[in-house]
Amino acid sequence: MTDTASSPTAISPIVSPREERVGFLLVFLSALMWSFGGTIARFIDTNDSWTVVFWRSVWAAAFLICFMAWRDGWRGMLRLFRNMGLPGLAVAVCFATASTCFVVALAYTTVANILLMQAGVPLLAALLAWVLFRERVAVATWVAIAAVIAGVAIMVSESLDGAVSPIGDGLALLIAVMFSVATVITRRFAHVRMTPATCLGTMLAAAFAASQATQFAVSTHDMAFLFAFGVINLGLGLAFFATGARLVPAAIAALLGTFEPILGPLWVWLVHAEVPSVRTIIGGAVVVAALLVHIGLEFKRQARPARPGVTGLPSPN
Template identity: 80%
Template structure:
């Protein structure tokens, strides 16, 4: 989920921060990944009939929290201004976020949580590929190698669909989620001055409206409503608020690295709580994705730590 709202390297480093603020940033981004990693575990407790009912109530609770968060942080007038100033880039990110958050809930009915989360781990590298295809943004040889590794890892995971182990619909939706987050990341980077928190809030509103047009029954049990509240507020809303606040205080590469705790921890929680064990292909493919991602981010952090020669132009970070 991190990438949809992550700032570009330019915005992340626009203002110098103190060592204490940087430590707070590390903690907040880690907590955001922790909140997001709980999504699959919470969803498995919900017994409501129909994915659209879950999408509707999750989106309603997330939108309510995010509106309250922005009103508390920026005031009512400031919140209205944020929505007005986000323009078409914000609207595009909202559509991407609405699509991704909706597909996440629907995909849970078809495939394992691990398949969905591990495919999302490659979002920063997929965003780099899209930037090259759409805007001819320079991509280093190391990034191309990492992209190849991610594609190979995802191909191994998706190959389960071909053998009938999991539903091709589920893996297809998981790929769509990763693609939507990648598009949102590219847009966020291209329009670095636009605050994307209202865009993600608008995305939850879009998702709620669309789900309302598809749902057959809005009523759920009090037990399910409690889990839907946690699914929308704690998993989605609080996670986004933590990330939007903390990611501005630390380097983009570090934020991307901390964000990988979501797909790492997510399958572990589902395995411990619900006994849903990832398949061998998912583990192998996920390991390849993480190896490519960690090596790439490590090289990027090393590159950023080196003092640049006067007049040198750095390769843009795909994160």
């Protein structure tokens, strides 16, 4: 869930060292909250994925509304929704699709498969921006994109030979594509605020799931984990990220965001003994390595002082 703002863009506004440290902590905590998603989901006994999507989305929407009301006031929150426009609606649809597919995909594939595919979102977004808007892409980024495609191909190859369900891999890939589209939109339309757009996305997901669910009643045990799934994993993670990402450079935010795909499979392995396949490990390692190298180069570029008389240097993405 890190990725609508994880693609490197402009360097963050000047902040004090203390604020920057707080930003580091908040962005890390957001990745930590998001990494618990698969582990929490595996505790839920409800068989109907649409029921899970409904309650997770309801709890997340309720939390995000309260968060925005506390941060911006009721009038400020309504203003944020009004100012989103069509780009905000598009981001909301992308998020609704991705968050729904995440829950459904868990019934068909491993947590590692889903999260490691998501790790390549910033690079897939760079590819998409080049296709749609001909944004400049550096040679190093092209190499990283090729590595991500290769890593994803290794993971998806299991569904081609029948080793795993193609539905799971297809949904995992769709999640990555939706987050990539959302990333490109937020970069092209800088006024789009992630929190209200994502909140609207949870509402859309809840409304669609309500039309598909076979039941809404769940056990107290399941409701407790659905609350954690929606509030702690989804809502709190976004609140941390939305608050902290503005205080740190974009490359650092992206780097801290990689803790989600790294820690997520680890928690599921430790708690539920869900071991990813060899191809998932190999393909995921390729994706994460490509992303880390790309972020490292981007951070180095951002830290390099501009040459005298040169302004407005184009982004490598």
